[in-house]
Amino acid sequence: MGMFENFFMKAKGAVDALGEKAGQFVDVSKLNIRVAELKSDLKNEFESLGKTVYNCEKNHIDAAQETNTFVSNIDNIYIQIEELKKQIAEMKNKVICKFCNSANENNAIYCGKCGKKLDNAIAESSKDEDDDFSEFED
Template sequence: MGLFEDMMINAKNAASAVGEKAGQFMDISKLRFNAADLNNEINKRFEALGRVTYDSQKTGSSSNELVREGIDAIDELYEQLDAVNEQLSEKRNHVTCSKCGQENSSSSVYCSKCGQKLYPETAESTTAQEPAEPTAEKTNNPEEKEDTNEKTQN
């Protein structure tokens, strides 16, 4: 019965792994569709904004309020799109470069497009990498420097 139990355990583990991957794939697909919908809505808003601007120029009327509303709506949609793209990058285990916007693998240290460092250094990591300075006082007096050089040579 040991072999049968091992097969059942392996089959359950495989099924749960496949289910987990399928769930991740579905989440990524939903986010992609959401991003596409937001892009379509942004394009529609740009088109409407262009019509308002065209009509106001053609008729000579002022439509500054309508233009401002259109711009604000587009900006809000761009913020939503940025949030969706950030979630999508997290699901894919990608990191977006702060300089050029390129998506990189989360294991990358530098951007593959522009070479920018992807993870900023923290204060702790910079102190750990710097070599320790000698504890002896540094002096500008050449005679004292010669004395220390003679001691190290002897």
């Protein structure tokens, strides 16, 4: 019974860890997909702007009113892309706790939310040992 429970807990743990890893991957890739969508919107806006300017010129219509709308749409898309790129950069600089999934600063050793040791702490802990040695020498 104990062995079965142990196996079950191990299996569950492995699945949970997988799910959380996949979840954090999806978040960044979702943002990347959104950026790609916005870039395609941007292309469409530029194309429509070009067509509008062409039609206005051809029919001797003042294009200013029409082009203003496209210019503000395009500016709006640029702002959204910049915002998403900032978010992506931030996510890449964060360490996601595999226990509670909260984002921690890149140089954090322990999770700020659940207090468990973070994956990036391996290098940090060997540094700590060096510190201990220098203290011992003193």
